[in-house]
C-alpha cells in the first residue's frame with residue numbers, strides 16, 4: 269500500500285521518463301501521456317493486481333490501452349514498477365526496440381493487446397470481460413480510452429454490448445482532456461454531454477479529477493465493487509500536465525520537445541511537488 273505522497277512521486281518520475289523518451293526519439297506523443305501519469309501511477313503502484321516479474325500471471329487484472337499513441341505513460345509505468353530496466357526506455361520508437369510507438373504484443377510481455385488504430389479497445393475489453401465471466405474468473409478488465417475515440421462508431425457499439433451483457437467486471441476510464449489530434453474535441457466533433465450519454469446507455473458513470481490521487485483511488489475502488497453494469501470513470505485531465513508550456517495545448521498532442529524545451533520541461537517536472 270502506497271501513501272498519496274509516494275504515488276505523487278511515482279507520477280512525477282513517470283512524467284520525467286515520458287519527456288526523456290519522446291525527446292530522445294525526436295518523435296511521439298508527450299501531451300496525452302503527461303496527462304495520464306497520475307492515473308497510471310495509481311494503477312501500476314496500487315490498483316492493479318499484477319506481478320511485473322510474471323507478466324502472464326493467470327489471475328492478473330487485464331489492462332487494455334485503446335488509445336495506443338499514449339503508450340509512453342504505460343512503458344514508463346511498467347519500467348518503474350519492474351517489468352523491464354528503466355534504461356530500455358531510451359530505445360522508445362527505435363526500429364529495433366520492443367517499445368514501439370504504438371504498442372505491440374508481438375514485441376512485449378505485459379500488454380494485453382496491440383493498439384494504435386483508435387476505437388477498438390472497448391470492443392476488445394468487452395470480449396475479455398465476457399470471456400472472464402464465462403470461465404468464472406474473478407480478475408477485472410480495465411480499459412483506457414480517450415475522448416477522441418468517442419468519434420469512432422465502434423466505441424458506441426461496444427458501449428451498448430457492455431450494458432447488454434451486464435459486464436460489471438469491466439472498468440473503463442477515459443482521458444477526458446477535451447483535446448484530440450486536430451484541436452479541441454468540442455470544435456472537431458462535439459461530444460458533450462459525454463457522461464450523460466454513457467449514463468443513458470446504462471453505464472455506472474463516475475466523474476473525477478484525473479490529477480487528484482485521492483479521487484483517482486476512490487473512483488477505482490468504487491468501480492471495483494459496483495454490481496450489475498459496467499463502470500466508466502470519466503477523468504478530467506489536462507493534456508501536458510506538469511509542463512507549463514504544454515498544458516492544454518493541442519499542438520503537444522504529437523510533437524516532441526526540442527533540446528531547450530526538454531531541458532525546461534525537466535526542470536519544471538523536477539520541482540513538481
Ligand SMILES: Cc1ncc(C[n+]2csc(CCOP(=O)(O)OP(=O)(O)O)c2C)c(N)n1
Nearest residue numbers: 300335384385386414415416447448449521
Ligand atoms: C482509426 C484511427 N483513426 C485516426 C487515427 C489518427 N489519430 C491518432 S491520435 C488521434 C486523436 C485521438 O484523440 P485523443 O486520443 O483524444 O488525443 P489526445 O488526448 O491523446 O491528444 C487520431 C485521430 C488513428 N490512430 N486511428
